[in-house]
Amino acid sequence: MPDDSAPVSPALTYAGYLELDQLLGLQRPRSHGPEHDELLFIVIHQVYELWFKQMLHELDRAVQLFRGGDVHRAQHTLRRVLAILKVMVAQLDILETMTPLEFLSFRSRLQAASGFQSDQFRQIEFVLGQKSRAAIERFPAGTRARQALECRWDEPTLWDAFVDYLHREGYAIPAAQLERDPAAAIEPNSDIQRTLIEVYRTDPKNAELCERLVDLDEGIQEWRYRHVKMVERTIGAKPGTGGSSGAPYLQSTVGRPLFPDLWAIRAAL
């Protein structure tokens, strides 16, 4: 028998499910007025952080799927990551409608805040194999950001999971590569390159997977390139609020591939 005396919980609404009251209360410009363009600056960074969150969710799944040998779903997940990345690159168009003077109208309010301090961006770099101790140490001990990065330090990267998967598919992978320190940088390896050439020549299913990883690598580099161009047109040669040299520092990060072996083999195919 249904219990008529039990309190009836109110029907779930759109606003309730999405916690819209909280979400829409989180954009708080700091400039006086406030300056018109500061809202866009806050919204776009918050949207990026949400996409970073979703991307980490999907990248972690891709690692698990490779490790479980579920290559079909891994491929599907990578396609979703690539679709998110495309949106992330396209969003820079919106911010580029902000002129240097419009940005200057509130820039001082940012103090030392900068995307440089985005721990989720660093987490994405970590899953993709670009780990750095300095990136962890910038966050105070005990913070969510520090803990998240510490957890990822020893975790296998997407590349490690992929190489391990190739090994389980029967391909020759050197033992040193299978046991490599997942925190170390991903260096070019001629044995792996030989295996990848064989994959491309004889195994269309896994060659497709390699191509998705190249898409991902190119997509991240595209974001870095578009971001530095946006920075150059908005602040020119000024240093960043995060304390770096600004555009020169960002230029040094462009063109650094995530998966060097996949680029190295192109000339040999």
Ligand code: HEM
């Ligand atoms: C007017 C807009 C923007 C300007 C002028 C700008 C400027 C900069 C500068 C100068 C840096 C170098 C670090 C420093 O601050 O010293 C940087 C880093 C960074 N910014 Fe932006 N940025 C803008 C928008 C964005 C947006 C929308 C995002 C999205 C989250 C973002 C994410 C990042 C990230 C992740 C880094 C670290 C890159 C790395 O270390 O490789 N930025 N930004």
